[in-house]
Amino acid sequence: MNELTANYRREDIYNSEKIEELMGHYREILRLLGEDPDREGLIKTPERVSKAMSFITKGYAQDPIAILRSAMFKEEYQQMVLVKDIELFSVCEHHMLPFIGKAHVAYIPNGYITGLSKIARVVECYARRLQVQERLTVQIRDSIQQALNPIGVAVVIEASHTCMQMRGVEKQRSVTTTSAFTGIFLSDPRTRDEFMQLIK
Numbered sequence: 001m002n003e004l005t006a007n008y009r010r011e012d013i014y015n016s017e018k019i020e021e022l023m024g025h026y027r028e029i030l031r032l033l034g035e036d037p038d039r040e041g042l043i044k045t046p047e048r049v050s051k052a053m054s055f056i057t058k059g060y061a062q063d064p065i066a067i068l069r070s071a072m073f074k075e076e077y078q079q080m081v082l083v084k085d086i087e088l089f090s091v092c093e094h095h096m097l098p099f100i101g102k103a104h105v106a107y108i109p110n111g112y113i114t115g116l117s118k119i120a121r122v123v124e125c126y127a128r129r130l131q132v133q134e135r136l137t138v139q140i141r142d143s144i145q146q147a148l149n150p151i152g153v154a155v156v157i158e159a160s161h162t163c164m165q166m167r168g169v170e171k172q173r174s175v176t177t178t179s180a181f182t183g184i185f186l187s188d189p190r191t192r193d194e195f196m197q198l199i200k
Contacts, residue, residue, distance in 0.1 A: 013054045013061070022050035056091055059128030064139075067122055068147035071115030078151065080191070082106040083119045084199050092163045093130035101159025101175075104199040107144055108151040108184060108191075119144070133159055133178050141180040152183030154195045 026046035030037040037046065084104040092099055103123045126139045141155045156179045165172045185192045 013058050014051055015054075019047065019050045019054065022053065023047050026050060055128075056089075057129055059125045062125040062128075064122045064125045064143040065147045067125060068114045068118050068144065071118050072112055072148070073114070074111060075109060075113045076111070077109050077113060080106050080108055080195065080198075081113065081116075082195065082198055083116055086120045086123045088123055088127040088136075088157070088159070090127040090129070090131045090133075090136065090159075092161060093132060095163040095167070096130070097161070097163040097166065099131075099133065099159045099161040099163070099176075101157060103140065104154075104156045104195075105140060105144070106154045106185075106195050106198075107148065110149055110151045112148050112150075114144075114148060133157055133161075133176055137178040137180045141182060145182050150183065152185040152187075152191065153181065154185040154192065155180045156196075156199060 023046040026049050027037045030042060030045065035042060037043070082104070083106075084102075086103040086105065087101075088103050089098060089100050091097065105119050105123065122143055123140055126136050126143075137155050137157050140157075141153050144150065144153045156177065158175055158177045160175055164170075164174055181192065185195060
């Protein structure tokens with residue numbers, strides 16, 4: 001894979017060769033499901049689904065470290081920086097069904113801060129890939145730790161998984177919570193408790 005950039009372009013997401021190839025596969029999926037891909041309501045479905053999946057997985061074309069460092073500023077602030085209730089939409093890699101929720105991300109700077117919107121962009125970058133919630137949580141944590149080298153990072157994600165709601169056990173009200181910590185959030189229970197109280 002070529003070196004990824006912080007930003008993506010529309011033509012990267014909707015690459016015509018990729019869309020064309022995906023369309024062929026989705027036409028065959030429709031046929032195997034028992035549908036007629038040539039009937040009126042489905043004629044454009046392979047194209048629509050191909051473009052939708054390209055958008056939903058656009059995170060593969062982004063570099064989260066570059067995103068964080070694109071707005072990195074020297075600052076002596078050493079208290080907690082928390083961005084909470086960041087909406088996220090992702091796709092479970094096991095069943096390719098959506099999971100939807102929110103992320104709470106905090107870090108304690110160690111000489112450098114990043115733009116607040118960059119935290120949300122990093123969540124988006126990793127969420128817009130085929131995922132499992134556990135890995136998503138760790139990836140967000142590790143990218144912030146690597147890019148900023150803060151005193152500590154804390155990430156909590158709460159999400160509902162349609163693969164549990166629409167199929168399998170069919171538990172509509174279930175919510176999955178995952179967490180990942182580094183540095184002072186691991187070593188100092190008071191700092192971790194403060195974070196947990198703030199996101200309640």
